[in-house]
Amino acid sequence: MQPIMTVAEINRFLETDFPQLGGKDGGYLVVDVAPGTAVLRLLAGSQHLRPGGTVSGPTLFALADVAAYVAILAHIGPVALAVTTNLSINFLRKPEPGALFGRARILKLGKRLAVVEVAITPDDEADTVAHAVATYSIPPRPTDATDLPGTLIP
Amino acid sequence: MQPIMTVAEINRFLETDFPQLGGKDGGYLVVDVAPGTAVLRLLAGSQHLRPGGTVSGPTLFALADVAAYVAILAHIGPVALAVTTNLSINFLRKPEPGALFGRARILKLGKRLAVVEVAITPDDEADTVAHAVATYSIPPRPTDATDLPGTLIP
Amino acid sequence: MQPIMTVAEINRFLETDFPQLGGKDGGYLVVDVAPGTAVLRLLAGSQHLRPGGTVSGPTLFALADVAAYVAILAHIGPVALAVTTNLSINFLRKPEPGALFGRARILKLGKRLAVVEVAITPDDEADTVAHAVATYSIPPRPTDATDLPGTLIP
Amino acid sequence: MQPIMTVAEINRFLETDFPQLGGKDGGYLVVDVAPGTAVLRLLAGSQHLRPGGTVSGPTLFALADVAAYVAILAHIGPVALAVTTNLSINFLRKPEPGALFGRARILKLGKRLAVVEVAITPDDEADTVAHAVATYSIPPRPTDATDLPGTLIP
Numbered sequence: 001m002q003p004i005m006t007v008a009e010i011n012r013f014l015e016t017d018f019p020q021l022g023g024k025d026g027g028y029l030v031v032d033v034a035p036g037t038a039v040l041r042l043l044a045g046s047q048h049l050r051p052g053g054t055v056s057g058p059t060l061f062a063l064a065d066v067a068a069y070v071a072i073l074a075h076i077g078p079v080a081l082a083v084t085t086n087l088s089i090n091f092l093r094k095p096e097p098g099a100l101f102g103r104a105r106i107l108k109l110g111k112r113l114a115v116v117e118v119a120i121t122p123d124d125e126a127d128t129v130a131h132a133v134a135t136y137s138i139p140p141r142p143t144d145a146t147d148l149p150g151t152l153i154p
Numbered sequence: 155m156q157p158i159m160t161v162a163e164i165n166r167f168l169e170t171d172f173p174q175l176g177g178k179d180g181g182y183l184v185v186d187v188a189p190g191t192a193v194l195r196l197l198a199g200s201q202h203l204r205p206g207g208t209v210s211g212p213t214l215f216a217l218a219d220v221a222a223y224v225a226i227l228a229h230i231g232p233v234a235l236a237v238t239t240n241l242s243i244n245f246l247r248k249p250e251p252g253a254l255f256g257r258a259r260i261l262k263l264g265k266r267l268a269v270v271e272v273a274i275t276p277d278d279e280a281d282t283v284a285h286a287v288a289t290y291s292i293p294p295r296p297t298d299a300t301d302l303p304g305t306l307i308p
Numbered sequence: 309m310q311p312i313m314t315v316a317e318i319n320r321f322l323e324t325d326f327p328q329l330g331g332k333d334g335g336y337l338v339v340d341v342a343p344g345t346a347v348l349r350l351l352a353g354s355q356h357l358r359p360g361g362t363v364s365g366p367t368l369f370a371l372a373d374v375a376a377y378v379a380i381l382a383h384i385g386p387v388a389l390a391v392t393t394n395l396s397i398n399f400l401r402k403p404e405p406g407a408l409f410g411r412a413r414i415l416k417l418g419k420r421l422a423v424v425e426v427a428i429t430p431d432d433e434a435d436t437v438a439h440a441v442a443t444y445s446i447p448p449r450p451t452d453a454t455d456l457p458g459t460l461i462p
Numbered sequence: 463m464q465p466i467m468t469v470a471e472i473n474r475f476l477e478t479d480f481p482q483l484g485g486k487d488g489g490y491l492v493v494d495v496a497p498g499t500a501v502l503r504l505l506a507g508s509q510h511l512r513p514g515g516t517v518s519g520p521t522l523f524a525l526a527d528v529a530a531y532v533a534i535l536a537h538i539g540p541v542a543l544a545v546t547t548n549l550s551i552n553f554l555r556k557p558e559p560g561a562l563f564g565r566a567r568i569l570k571l572g573k574r575l576a577v578v579e580v581a582i583t584p585d586d587e588a589d590t591v592a593h594a595v596a597t598y599s600i601p602p603r604p605t606d607a608t609d610l611p612g613t614l615i616p
Contacts, residue, residue, distance in 0.1 A: 393553055395523075
């Protein structure tokens, strides 16, 4: 399973196609892409926090969802837009102020479904703050010349 | 299982303790509380939408999470603040513009854990847009004079 | 959404195609099918129990999974065999000895995915013992003349 | 986080306290315990299979559930018996005949809740067949002299 987009290409795509993330000032930045994985960093601004400075639940959800989406996008390109069908998130530890990283790992990338695991950790790779597993539906694509890897269960 | 807070009391509590929801202008309003259930309405504003007007995933997550929290709060009062430990959400249908209702139903309200199901539906009680099940940890309370209902598995 | 199989037809199908459930002596019996729903009863035998007589976790999982599968089967017929892609189950209360009913309700029945909720309750419709939500992949079918209901998100 | 039981001790405990797994002939064997992790092997017998030789869904569920339980047990000992409150499992690939390994990793081990991730893989550490995340409730213990590690959110 090899990425077919670079970190820069994905960040540009997010800026144009997902303006609701806030672009360059929104806090989200793809920082790494490798075979089967991607890492999305969030520098939380006031819109992401609760009183007291803790990153909010919906923000952690968004970080997991976008990190997983980025991992899929990196490996199949923007021609087929995956849609989240299910996301299950466990909140493990209180997220202290500071950068958070959504570390996504593709568990399966099929023709019709993808399943991605995301660990959300702070800057210094300490204990996981939240852990999610998400499933995406991949719409059928007009030209299906290349086989997706890992298509054992469509 | 009987509610011990009124709709008005819960809305006031959300305004003071959850200002990040936006208060009276934030779009969220508790509209019903009954034995075992609660309903939270969202009138989506621009901050809740993606391009094209669809309500965003993190917003649907927030609607489910707050609706479930409200259901628990209504039945145990604000003295013990429940914390979300897990939320699993299925996105079923594209949410069209308009009001959305998070209809929460308590599956279990124990001494230490609560499990709540939330169906997110549009105005006219048509097909469910999203469905979630969430688990909350209920911290031990200083005075435990009254028994919580439904404590079959703490 | 209308069923296209009867209770008797489904029970016969389970006997021939799912012999691992044990057929007439296995304890599982479909007892009701209605628009969007199905009910599967389990009379637990020793192979389903732990020491002390409690129905085991894997048995509750199986009851939820088969009940959901039955609900889908009842509405699309045996020509397309759904495969479980995800099942999330919450164990709420200790299951006392006696009959258990898996009450399945279809949340969404699309062309490629189905999502079903199952409440597992005892004989007398008392409090839910376990609650599950499961997603199934529906393989593409050779002849796709009739539209499946509820195909808003494939 | 250090284990406080050996592989042999855990296997003996499973034999006496979980006879429903089948003891020495049941196919389940703990094969590794390390800080934060445990590995449970299953040699599937006919009772675990569907027609055609595929390991059944309830068996994969059981393998994940027991592997996670073993990981917790190894780190807190048998004095507090954890109870599964939630298990979410994704079925990724068809499990071919042969040994299966439930590789459990503790995400959080608190005073009241534990969250464990389990990857089920075949013999040769090839692609994951199924992936689960489970939450366990840890009952309060009569003597609470020693602090559990990782108690950031009870």
